[in-house]
C-alpha cells in the first residue's frame with residue numbers, strides 16, 4: 001500500500017460497494033516496569049509476526065456476513081488471539097481512522113485501538129498460543145519497544161526497520177502519537193533513524 005488518506009469510519013462506509021473492508025486493532029496496556037531497572041517501558045503494545053514474516057496488527061477482512069465492522073473485527077480477533085479476545089468488545093468509539101489505497105484492490109483498512117489492563121493483556125498473550133491461527137497465519141505476538149536506548153538506535157528505531165504489512169507501520173506511528181504513548185518528537189526521531197538505515 002503506498003500513500004493513503006485517513007478517513008473517518010462514516011466516510012469509509014460511504015465509499016459504497018466494490019470496496020473490501022479490513023479491520024485491525026492495536027491493543028495496549030499501561031506497563032510500569034523498567035528495562036534493566038532504568039528504561040521505562042511506558043506501555044505494552046501488541047503486534048504480531050505474520051505467516052509472511054511481516055509485522056501487523058491482529059484483525060483481518062470483514063466478511064459480508066458480519067453484522068458490522070466491529071463484529072468482523074471481533075471474529076478475527078477470536079481466530080487470531082483465541083477465546084480470551086471474546087470479552088474485548090471493540091466499539092465504534094475505538095475507531096482511530098481508515099486508510100484506503102488507490103490501488104486496483106480497492107481496500108479500506110480500518111484501525112482501532114483499545115486500552116486494557118496489564119493483567120488482561122498478559123492473559124491474551126498467554127491464551128494466544130491456543131488460538132485457531134497460532135502457528136499458521138500468526139506465528140506469535142510481540143510487544144513493541146516504545147523506548148529508544150542510549151545509542152539512539154536500539155528499541156523503537158530498530159523495531160521500525162522491520163518489514164510491516166500494508167499500512168501497519170503508518171498505523172503504529174499514528175496511534176503511538178495520537179494515544180500519547182510516545183512523545184511526538186521521539187516518534188519522529190525514531191522514524192527518521194529507522195528510514196536512514198541503522
Ligand SMILES: O=c1[nH]cnc2c1ncn2[C@@H]1O[C@H](COP(=O)(O)OP(=O)(O)O)[C@@H](O)[C@H]1O
Pocket residue numbers: 022024055056057058059060061076107109165166167168171
Ligand atoms: O496490520 C495491518 N494493518 C493494515 N493492513 C493490514 C494489516 N494486516 C493485514 N493488512 C491488510 O489487510 C488485508 C487483510 O489481511 P489479513 O491477513 O489481516 O486478513 P485475513 O486474516 O482476513 O486473511 C490485506 O490486504 C492485508 O495486506
